[in-house]
Amino acid sequence: MSKMIQRYTAKERNNHWVVSIAFVLAGLSGLALFHPAFFFLTNLFGGGPWTRILHPFIGAVMFLSFIAMAARFWRFNHFTAADRQWMKRIGDVIRNRDQGLPELGKYNAGQKYLFWIMVVSIPVLLLSGMVIWQPWFAPYFPIWLLRVAVVIHALAAWIMILGIVVHVYAAIWVRGTVRAMTRGTVSEAWAKHHHRAWYREMTGK
Amino acid sequence: MALQSLDIKARSATTTPSPVARGEAIKVAKLIDISKCIGCKACQAACMEWNDLRDAVGTNVGIYDNPRDLSDQSWTVMRFSEVEVEQGRLEWLIRKDGCMHCDDPGCLKACPSPGAIVQYANGIVDFHEEHCIGCGYCITGCPFDIPRISKKDNKAYKCTLCSDRVGVGLEPACVKTCPTGAIVFGSKADMIHHAEGRITDLKERGYQNAGLYDPQGVGGTHVMYVLQHADKPELYANLPKDPHISPLVSLWKGVTKPLMSLGIGLAVFAGFFHFVTAGPKEVEEEEEKTD
Ligand code: HEM
Ligand code: SF4
Ligand code: SF4
Numbered sequence A: 001m002s003k004m005i006q007r008y009t010a011k012e013r014n015n016h017w018v019v020s021i022a023f024v025l026a027g028l029s030g031l032a033l034f035h036p037a038f039f040f041l042t043n044l045f046g047g048g049p050w051t052r053i054l055h056p057f058i059g060a061v062m063f064l065s066f067i068a069m070a071a072r073f074w075r076f077n078h079f080t081a082a083d084r085q086w087m088k089r090i091g092d093v094i095r096n097r098d099q100g101l102p103e104l105g106k107y108n109a110g111q112k113y114l115f116w117i118m119v120v121s122i123p124v125l126l127l128s129g130m131v132i133w134q135p136w137f138a139p140y141f142p143i144w145l146l147r148v149a150v151v152i153h154a155l156a157a158w159i160m161i162l163g164i165v166v167h168v169y170a171a172i173w174v175r176g177t178v179r180a181m182t183r184g185t186v187s188e189a190w191a192k193h194h195h196r197a198w199y200r201e202m203t204g205k
Numbered sequence B: 001m002a003l004q005s006l007d008i009k010a011r012s013a014t015t016t017p018s019p020v021a022r023g024e025a026i027k028v029a030k031l032i033d034i035s036k037c038i039g040c041k042a043c044q045a046a047c048m049e050w051n052d053l054r055d056a057v058g059t060n061v062g063i064y065d066n067p068r069d070l071s072d073q074s075w076t077v078m079r080f081s082e083v084e085v086e087q088g089r090l091e092w093l094i095r096k097d098g099c100m101h102c103d104d105p106g107c108l109k110a111c112p113s114p115g116a117i118v119q120y121a122n123g124i125v126d127f128h129e130e131h132c133i134g135c136g137y138c139i140t141g142c143p144f145d146i147p148r149i150s151k152k153d154n155k156a157y158k159c160t161l162c163s164d165r166v167g168v169g170l171e172p173a174c175v176k177t178c179p180t181g182a183i184v185f186g187s188k189a190d191m192i193h194h195a196e197g198r199i200t201d202l203k204e205r206g207y208q209n210a211g212l213y214d215p216q217g218v219g220g221t222h223v224m225y226v227l228q229h230a231d232k233p234e235l236y237a238n239l240p241k242d243p244h245i246s247p248l249v250s251l252w253k254g255v256t257k258p259l260m261s262l263g264i265g266l267a268v269f270a271g272f273f274h275f276v277t278a279g280p281k282e283v284e285e286e287e288e289k290t291d
Helices: A010-034 A036-045 A048-077 A081-088 A090-094 A109-131 A143-173 A178-182 A188-194 A196-203 B042-051 B106-110 B137-141 B173-177 B188-204 B247-253 B256-278 B285-289
Strands: A004-006 A185-187 B008-011 B028-033 B077-086 B089-097 B117-120 B125-127 B183-187 B211-213 B223-227
Touching: A004 A188, A004 A196, A010 A036, A010 A048, A010 A143, A010 A178, A010 B256, A036 A048, A048 A109, A081 A090, A081 A109, A109 A143, A143 A178, A143 B137, A143 B247, A143 B256, A178 A185, A185 A188, A188 A196, B028 B188, B042 B077, B042 B173, B106 B117, B106 B125, B106 B137, B106 B247, B137 B247, B173 B183, B183 B188, B188 B211, B188 B223, B247 B256
Parallel strands: B028 B223
Antiparallel strands: A004 A185, B008 B117, B028 B183, B077 B089, B117 B125, B211 B223
């Protein structure tokens, strides 16, 4: 086994997992009300009324923890020329033909897109969610706004869920990635292969 | 015999058919003749009494509307409008507000909880509070701003059209009590017929635009009004002229969601089949060694 490089500190990992757990719980409790096919998911939360009560609070936890995470990772997520090059070869990336890909920093363009989708969607979910939050806030808004908010909320949630499906799959697909978030480290070979510019920065090689 | 599960025609958040063994039932309707209403609020009192509801004593805000609005305890309220349809001729229009029992109920369409809202074969739309989760979606679905969520139990409430009375062959409490006969109840066909007679009468008395309010945008309603000015329903405390389920609600509850759900499912399968096809992205051994 090659040497390991630190990718995430314990604080960053815990922050990430709070966001992920809250996301999964918010997603499951939201989907329960999204379509009758998913209503059975209310059983995971102690029934319909409890699902309705818990969902917005879980969402709020996710929002707050995401703010902290976004602040930590913001500066690594600016697009660069290398990212544009990489995006042009996305077809090769998907087919595992990685020879001659540009040298990337800490994140690739796909990860950056996900980051910015989250940066937009999560505040949208919070704001639209507040508008339809019974019994606390919803009574203060006009009905037309409730109608708009509920559609936007469902749409933003859908985009996020799709994004996260891709995110989770990518972590499983690209071998050696999951330990970055469980143990905080990745192998030098992994870093060199996927994020060479970041690897150089970390090791000075 | 009370209305029972065999009589349920539509059920919220349910994607399979309702029981149809009994076949078509007679559609009922309540007809409210605004030209006969004197605003005595006996119907409000009867509603409270039959349904055992007591709203908090409110404050007088200088108009006759009291209580000010519908609530979990007030399923019907009289709305008073002072209008001059013709210059210099004041009219006092008093509309008994409450659930219209839409044939195509937006509340039922929006509700995410199976069986929290049902529509009986006779047309009555009823909330079954034991299944209500208090999400308020029915409020977004209703074109008439009717459902109210209780601050005490977070359940949604509205007029039941006295489904418990109708089920045993009685008329709704408000109908029984109305001293002027402004509210009548029967089969929808009979009520339309009755309304025609009233409208002819009103036209003879100079109300050229008298007519029946049975808005087709929501499939017709099982509570109908005889209006002196059917061309301007807005005069009656903003009764909507052409109510229909909001396009946003149709978008939100229509084909979009099955498609979105399918999209999520496809994304998961796409990942699985990609893995089976392309395999994991592994860092090659030589790469590990070189450096
Ligand atoms: C950020 C804070 C959030 C707040 C305040 C919030 C609030 C709400 C509220 C009030 C509802 C209506 C049902 C209920 O009362 O429980 C709802 C529904 C829903 N939420 Fe959230 N939510 C948030 C985050 C999320 C997240 C992160 C997701 C998932 C990815 C999500 C997915 C959904 C879905 C799918 C629905 C059902 C929408 C529908 O019926 O079409 N929400 N949310
Ligand atoms: S508040 Fe109750 S009746 Fe209204 S939509 Fe939600 S579950 Fe259905
Ligand atoms: S008036 Fe509103 S609450 Fe009554 S049946 Fe129609 S949509 Fe439902």
